[in-house]
Amino acid sequence: MNLHELSIETIEAIMDALPVDISFVDAEDRVKFFNTPHHGRIFPRTKMDLQRKVQNCHPPKSLSLVEKILTGFKEGSREEARFWIDLHGRKILIEYSPVRDAHGTYLGTLEVTRDITDIQNLQGEKRLLDEQNLR
Numbered sequence: 001m002n003l004h005e006l007s008i009e010t011i012e013a014i015m016d017a018l019p020v021d022i023s024f025v026d027a028e029d030r031v032k033f034f035n036t037p038h039h040g041r042i043f044p045r046t047k048m049d050l051q052r053k054v055q056n057c058h059p060p061k062s063l064s065l066v067e068k069i070l071t072g073f074k075e076g077s078r079e080e081a082r083f084w085i086d087l088h089g090r091k092i093l094i095e096y097s098p099v100r101d102a103h104g105t106y107l108g109t110l111e112v113t114r115d116i117t118d119i120q121n122l123q124g125e126k127r128l129l130d131e132q133n134l135r
Contacts (some may be wrong), residue, residue: 021113024099025054027106029070042092042113054109073098074106090117 006014015022015035021042024033031052034045049057058066072078073096081096093116099107 019114021111021114023111024108025070025111026108027074029054031057032108042087042115046084070109071098075111076106084116090115091120092116 004080012035016037018035018037019039021037022033022035023045026032029053029114031045034041034044036050049091052055054070055063069078069081072081079098085092085094093114095112097110097112098111101107
């Protein structure tokens with residue numbers, strides 16, 4: 001099935017079912033999309049954030065870094081930016097990736113944020129066919 005065969009409602013439901021927070025900022029640095037995961041967002045967003053410049057969504061002390069990342073994505077000199085922080089006793093991973101079309105033209109930036117605390121604590125294996133997974 002091609003993406004264009006999915007309704008907007010289905011695409012939004014898919015985005016909200018993901019276990020991560022996703023935000024998309026367009027080539028003019030404006031927030032154009034964010035999902036609303038069932039578990040709640042780590043960094044809450046409201047509809048008022050849509051169309052805002054992404055620079056206005058970050059604390060002033062991080063603005064120069066945000067600008068550096070976006071400039072690198074736009075120029076093609078950077079293909080990712082990854083950070084992790086401790087927040088309320090949890091380890092939070094924040095990843096930025098440039099979004100480009102088939103010709104390499106910069107379309108914007110994707111931000112994916114997730115709580116990796118439980119992932120960091122994984123040990124051994126838990127396979128799909130393990131009976132414990134069926135409960």
